[in-house]
């Protein structure tokens with residue numbers, strides 16, 4: 310389909326640990342459309358980070374293919390931005406310089422336009438000359454997101470970006486990332502261990518299985534931002550059920 314930005318076809322990946330072969334990803338097939346917010350959940354060790362690394366080009370697959378805008382991904386590229394759980398900002402650079410780092414192919418003025426626009430987007434313009442150690446965890450993650458967007462990538466890949474934040478900051482950051490998503494118009498793929506976060510943010514939720522059963526995808530028909538609504542709890546329970554394979558246990562919605 311023409312609005313597909315990322316195609317993942319029959320992806321397989323195994324690792325050898327202590328001479329034992331571990332199949333981490335098997336039969337993974339996902340088509341992602343431009344502008345989607347995909348959230349990925351799955352049990353620890355099921356291969357979420359490995360999948361994200363393969364999309365980023367930081368890891369290779371054993372078989373299968375991933376195409377971005379029809380072009381096979383064969384390594385890292387500026388058309389994909391990556392944000393990790395730790396902000397990974399360079400401590401000796403200001404936050405503005407951190408965002409501009411890696412844009413040295415551009416003129417100084419162009420770099421500056423990009424960094425200032427992104428700082429405004431993440432609501433940190435007044436901190437442009439601060440150093441990473443002067444920021445809170447949530448602020449540093451907002452800078453990391455701005456840096457991930459600096460090369461104007463097609464897709465932003467986020468590996469559990471709010472995992473190290475306290476619960477209240479995490480809720481604020483979920484609102485922030487939605488604002489950034491709608492302002493930047495980017496396709497986002499985010500790993501999370503938090504099912505509620507996956508439902509709150511995702512336009513589709515990918516559930517990776519640790520039993521080599523490929524993936525399951527739950528579509529969130531309309532964004533649901535009310536965490537206590539019936540629809541929200543219904544989808545949350547659906548994800549729980551997929552994760553714990555408790556298909557015979559009919560859930561009740563006594564809310």
Ligand SMILES: Nc1ncnc2c1ncn2[C@@H]1O[C@H](COP(=O)(O)OP(=O)(O)OP(=O)(O)O)[C@@H](O)[C@H]1O
Pocket residue numbers: 324325326331333351352353354355356357358359360
């Ligand atoms: N470079 C590597 N060499 C060998 N094994 C690896 C490597 N990277 C990952 N693995 C193994 O692949 C499996 C999946 O790891 P991965 O980090 O993708 O899981 P995950 O779903 O992101 O886990 P978590 O939710 O705990 O972060 C694990 O068993 C891990 O030990």
